[in-house]
Amino acid sequence: MSETxxxxxxxxxxxxGLGQSVAIKLAESGINISIVDISEKAGQETITLLKPYGINAIFIQADVSRAEDVKTYVDRTVEHFGTIDMFFNNAGISGPGTLFAENTIEQINQVVGINLLGGLYGIKYVLEVMLKQGGGSIVNTSSTAGLVGQATVGSYSATKHGVIGITRTIAVEYADKGIHINAIAPGTTETPMVRQYRLDNPETFQTVENAIPQRRLGQPEEIADLVAFLLSDRARYINGAVIPIDGGFTAQ
Ligand code: NAD
Structure with a gap:
């Protein structure tokens, strides 16, 4: 049906959450998919949801904070499909939701390891494949916390600012190699991660929700529409952009 x-x-x-919604959105366009997740149960759930679309989908269990796991998911995807055209570099965790001085070193390392190092490893290994084949598209998941300061998400915010830094750098370094890379900066979106955060930090969460001009959370399907567009050839002249999708939160 489509170019893709x-x-x-x-x-x-x-x-x-966002990864699962994007998988379904891409499957609607007939795109084959490699699902990467640390949770076998969650990954297999997405594979089951993709079945009706008749695409070729595989699950690869990996911890993105481990460089060897990242190399493995890239290698196994290429072994299976022969190529990687699109990369949604998205795995992340929210962190403890406390003032920064209250973080343990382990909590800081965990958030940085998954959200920032995991993203960097992914870009490095996927880029090697895309450079060999002469192009591809990447979308990195940043956050409104990558654009503005928000209390209690210090390590998370640092990683999401970092994701924007690597997005802009790669956009400049590889623009003439057929690669376009962008970042999305979602506001609070109704995924399992946020539902858990709401349970753990009810007061903080209420403040966040009240600060959204549209007075509602984003829906994963809304994010998926944006990501699918940015990954497609229709967005090939969009490169190095950071696109807020936040009900107006960062416009204030
Ligand atoms: P989610 O918890 O619903 O999904 C995250 C998935 O990542 C889970 O399936 C989890 O098992 C997986 N994961 C966690 N650690 C991993 C690891 N080390 N290796 C591999 N997989 C791992 O969360 P979500 O809301 O869909 O978040 C996805 C991304 O969007 C994250 O980077 C998050 O920071 C970002 N984000 C979310 C929101 C939001 O409000 N939901 C807003 C802005 C940005």
């Missing part, structure tokens, strides 16, 4: 009929996408954190 036989393309291949890798989605990290594909077992839940």
């Amino acid at each position: 009929k036989s393309k291949v996408a890798v989605i990290t954190g594909g077992g839940s």
